[in-house]
Amino acid sequence: MRVTTGFNKMLAIPGATVTTVSFGPEAIVVGLRLRRRRLHCPCGFTTRAAYDRSRRRWRHLDLGASKLLLEAEIRRLWCPRCRRVRTERVPWAREGARFSRDLDDVVAWCAQRMDKTAVSKLLRVSWSAVAAAVMRVVSDQLDETRLDHLYRIGIDEVSWRKGHRYLTVVADHDRRGSVVWAGEGRSAATVASFFAALGPRRAEALEAVSCDMSAGYLKAIGEHAPDARVAIDPFHVVKLANEAIDACRRQAWNTARRSGDSPRWVKHTRWALVKDPGNLSTDQRLTLEQLRRDRSVLYRAWALKEALRDVYRLREFGAAHQFLDRWLAWACRCRIPSFVKLSRTIRSHRDGILAAVELGLSNSKLEGLNSKIRLINHRGFGHHSPAALISMIYLCCGGITVDLPTGS
Numbered sequence: 001m002r003v004t005t006g007f008n009k010m011l012a013i014p015g016a017t018v019t020t021v022s023f024g025p026e027a028i029v030v031g032l033r034l035r036r037r038r039l040h041c042p043c044g045f046t047t048r049a050a051y052d053r054s055r056r057r058w059r060h061l062d063l064g065a066s067k068l069l070l071e072a073e074i075r076r077l078w079c080p081r082c083r084r085v086r087t088e089r090v091p092w093a094r095e096g097a098r099f100s101r102d103l104d105d106v107v108a109w110c111a112q113r114m115d116k117t118a119v120s121k122l123l124r125v126s127w128s129a130v131a132a133a134v135m136r137v138v139s140d141q142l143d144e145t146r147l148d149h150l151y152r153i154g155i156d157e158v159s160w161r162k163g164h165r166y167l168t169v170v171a172d173h174d175r176r177g178s179v180v181w182a183g184e185g186r187s188a189a190t191v192a193s194f195f196a197a198l199g200p201r202r203a204e205a206l207e208a209v210s211c212d213m214s215a216g217y218l219k220a221i222g223e224h225a226p227d228a229r230v231a232i233d234p235f236h237v238v239k240l241a242n243e244a245i246d247a248c249r250r251q252a253w254n255t256a257r258r259s260g261d262s263p264r265w266v267k268h269t270r271w272a273l274v275k276d277p278g279n280l281s282t283d284q285r286l287t288l289e290q291l292r293r294d295r296s297v298l299y300r301a302w303a304l305k306e307a308l309r310d311v312y313r314l315r316e317f318g319a320a321h322q323f324l325d326r327w328l329a330w331a332c333r334c335r336i337p338s339f340v341k342l343s344r345t346i347r348s349h350r351d352g353i354l355a356a357v358e359l360g361l362s363n364s365k366l367e368g369l370n371s372k373i374r375l376i377n378h379r380g381f382g383h384h385s386p387a388a389l390i391s392m393i394y395l396c397c398g399g400i401t402v403d404l405p406t407g408s
């Protein structure tokens, strides 16, 4: 058997025939000839007329210890639809890539499962080449229909770098929190660009949107999906209550210090105050009991926080409704500044908070997403650019399936 015939059979490159094989010190170079005569523009236009020709190489899957390069003549064409000169599309590689489609897919498959250093070492490709391959696979595989049939979505921010760099992530509550959109920033403009991708017809079909209390998010939702119910995410409400506790502790500490008291006890109260009462240790329970006996302001703050959490523990919507109103009446008269302030915030978001109880919506799945994204970051994929990180989020949290060239 001739060596070219052997490589033809072994590589089975779609749409091409192996014409030459040369074994160099650096790599095996396999020369290809496209079987079709016509030139295909990436937009779909075809022609017989070539504008010019050149040779190009693509890295393919390694053959044992040897690197393998595909080489072929590639032509450019003048496309009347794109109104410019473009490079023809070849069946074995994605547009603009210097990797074959198979290598791209293997890189992406590995990136879903391993850290970047491991992918780079295993496949002998650079970090930036890993990021570029992931971006190509994602833009190829990301299905526009993922934005169809959205009824209940959650919008949340994710911090991806120190120094307050944020992404906004949109997930579908009805598809187990799968990410349907991600963008840079966390402003009204960020959410507006999601709605631009969604379009007015699909935005109209939205029934509910869960999010935190950020003014930017609420503004954009109000503008682009005025009929959707806004559900304020419980996690963020409880987080605000815990922040109010912290503020109250700081104040108690300062007061105690000024009056010459030993303020040490305030220091050790934090976990007793913010943890779920069911998970308290014996010591923490005793701390809480001591605060109660001392009639400490911290005990009242704790009781207010737990009462607010009770709104979410009630199964019945009517009860939650009454309970929240009673809580608001209590909190605004409690004379603890941080809780009076919290009561004002809660009051202005009352409908959204109750909507979350009624619809049973919470971004807890999205919070799980948050830790997944932190993991992606940790595996080395968050360092290049927000665009590279967004591709990785789609790849790992957007339900993209990458098929391996081996078909398994």
Ligand SMILES: [Zn+2]
Pocket (backbone or CB within 6 Å): 041, 042, 043, 044, 045, 079, 080, 081, 082, 083, 086
């Ligand atoms: Zn074209």
